[in-house]
Amino acid sequence: MNDTLFDKLGGDGAVNAAVEIFYRKVLSDDRISDFFDDVDMDRQAAKQKAFLTMAFGGPNQYSGMDMRRGHAHLVAKGLNDAHFDAVVENLAATLQELNVPQPYIAEVAALCETTRNDVLGK
Amino acid sequence: MPNLTFNGDTYACAENQSVLDALTGNGVSIPSSCRNGICQTCLMRSVSGTPPLDSQNGLKETLKAQNYFLACSCHPLEDMEVSLPDAGSARIQATVHSIESLNHEIICVGLHCENPLEYRAGQFINLFKDATLGRSYSLASVPAHDQHLKLHIRKVPDGRVSGWAHHNLKPGDVVEISQAVGNCFYVPGHPEQPILLIGTGSGLAPLYGIARDALEQGHTGPIRLYHGSRNPQGLYLVNELCALADCHDNFSYTPCISGDAMPADGYAQGRALDVALADIGKLTGWRVFLCGNPEMVKTAKKKAFLTGAAMKDIYADAFTLAAA
Incomplete structure (x- = not known):
C-alpha cells in the first residue's frame, strides 16, 4: 500500500469538508481578505476548492504557467510573500481544526511551497 | 456510442470520452480550466438527455434541477443535446394583462403568454422595450398559483425600460420577453430546513x-x-x-x-x-x-x-x- 497524500487525507470528501472552513478563515483574515473578496462568491469558492485539491496532492492539471497567469492580476495589486504565508497558515489552521495529523499538514505546506515562485510571479 | 448535439451539429462521443473532450476534439471551443470537475468553468446545460449524476457533483441544487452539468466529467450514457449556459435567449410574445400600482414607485405588471412560460418562482425574465433594449425583472408569480406572470417594476430615474413600463405600457399591449433564467428559486427536498x-x-x-x-x-x-x-x-x-x-x-x-x-x-x-x-x-x-x-x-x-x-x-x- 502506498496511498498518495490525497488518499491519506480522505480525497474529495476531505476537500469538501475543508473548503468552506478555509474560505471563511481567509475572508475573515484582514491581511488577505481583499484578495478573496470576490463579488461572485460561488466562483471564488470553486477556485478555493481547486486550490485545496492541488494542495492536498489531488488530481489537477495546473502548470506553473497557469499559476503565473492566474495570479498575475493579484501580483499587480501587491500580492507578496507575507500574503502567501498567511494563506498557508490559514490552510494549516483549517487542517488542524479537522484533526489532520501534523505530518500530513507539513506535507500539504511543502506542496504549497512548490508553487510560491509561480504564484508570486518571481 | 452516444451522439452529442451542440449548436445544431452532431458529434460522436466515444466510450469513456467526456463531453468536453468530444467537443473540443472536434474543434468546438468550450471554456475549461481544471478538467477535473472542480473549477466549474466548463459548465454546460443539457437541453435533452439526462446528465449522469457524476457530472453534477458539487453543483448547486438549482443548477442540477435545470440539467446543468460539468462537461469535463460528463461521460454520456445516452444521446444528449447540450448548450453553453448563456444560450436559450429565444424571445416570446406576451400580452399585458394588468398594471397595478404597488407603491409610489413600483408597479406590478401582469403578463399573459399564449403558451404558458416554463419557469420557477424567483427566476427572472428580460422584458424588451424594442428589438435591442431590455431589462431583467424577477418573477413574483408562482406557476401553480398565479394565472399570469407578475413583475414588480420600480421606476428608475431616467430608466428607459422602467420609464416606458410606467408611462406607456397599458393592458392589451403585446411585448417581447425572454425565457425565464436564474438560479434563485426553491427546490423541494429538506422540507424542514429553515x-x-x-x-x-x-x-x-x-x-x-x-x-x-x-x-x-x-x-x-x-x-x-x-x-x-x-x-x-x-x-x-x-x-x-x-x-x-x-x-x-x-x-x-x-x-x-x-x-x-x-x-x-x-x-x-x-x-x-x-x-x-x-x-x-x-x-x-x-x-x-x-x-x-x-x-x-x-x-x-x-x-x-x-x-x-x-x-x-x-x-x-x-x-x-x-x-x-
Whole structure:
C-alpha cells in the first residue's frame, strides 16, 4: 500500500469538508481578505476548492504557467510573500481544526511551497 | 456510442470520452480550466438527455434541477443535446394583462403568454422595450398559483425600460420577453430546513414568489422574510404578507425601516440584513435567498456565509442596475 497524500487525507470528501472552513478563515483574515473578496462568491469558492485539491496532492492539471497567469492580476495589486504565508497558515489552521495529523499538514505546506515562485510571479 | 448535439451539429462521443473532450476534439471551443470537475468553468446545460449524476457533483441544487452539468466529467450514457449556459435567449410574445400600482414607485405588471412560460418562482425574465433594449425583472408569480406572470417594476430615474413600463405600457399591449433564467428559486427536498429571505425595494418580487412556492410545495421548516426600505412608503404587499403569515404558522414577515421615520407597530427599525441577523444569530444549516440592492446582496452573501450558511445554500441573482 502506498496511498498518495490525497488518499491519506480522505480525497474529495476531505476537500469538501475543508473548503468552506478555509474560505471563511481567509475572508475573515484582514491581511488577505481583499484578495478573496470576490463579488461572485460561488466562483471564488470553486477556485478555493481547486486550490485545496492541488494542495492536498489531488488530481489537477495546473502548470506553473497557469499559476503565473492566474495570479498575475493579484501580483499587480501587491500580492507578496507575507500574503502567501498567511494563506498557508490559514490552510494549516483549517487542517488542524479537522484533526489532520501534523505530518500530513507539513506535507500539504511543502506542496504549497512548490508553487510560491509561480504564484508570486518571481 | 452516444451522439452529442451542440449548436445544431452532431458529434460522436466515444466510450469513456467526456463531453468536453468530444467537443473540443472536434474543434468546438468550450471554456475549461481544471478538467477535473472542480473549477466549474466548463459548465454546460443539457437541453435533452439526462446528465449522469457524476457530472453534477458539487453543483448547486438549482443548477442540477435545470440539467446543468460539468462537461469535463460528463461521460454520456445516452444521446444528449447540450448548450453553453448563456444560450436559450429565444424571445416570446406576451400580452399585458394588468398594471397595478404597488407603491409610489413600483408597479406590478401582469403578463399573459399564449403558451404558458416554463419557469420557477424567483427566476427572472428580460422584458424588451424594442428589438435591442431590455431589462431583467424577477418573477413574483408562482406557476401553480398565479394565472399570469407578475413583475414588480420600480421606476428608475431616467430608466428607459422602467420609464416606458410606467408611462406607456397599458393592458392589451403585446411585448417581447425572454425565457425565464436564474438560479434563485426553491427546490423541494429538506422540507424542514429553515429558510431566510432578505430583500430590499423591488427585490421583494422573487422572494414573494419563492416564499409562496415553498409553502405551496409543503415546506415545513420556518420561512422568515425580511423586507427593507428607507421609509414605510417604500414597502409594499404589507397586508398580503401579514395575511400570509396569519395563514401559515411557519411563515413570518418582518418589514424593516432603515431611515429615521419612526416606524409604527409591527415594523422593525434597522436594515433588513442587520435585523435578520440579530433575530436569528448563526445561520448554520439555513437556506438563504437575497435580492435587491447590489451592495446589500454582496454584504449579505458574505455575512450569511461567515455566520455559518453553506455556500451551496446561499441563493442570489446578481442584479446590476444597467446604465439608463
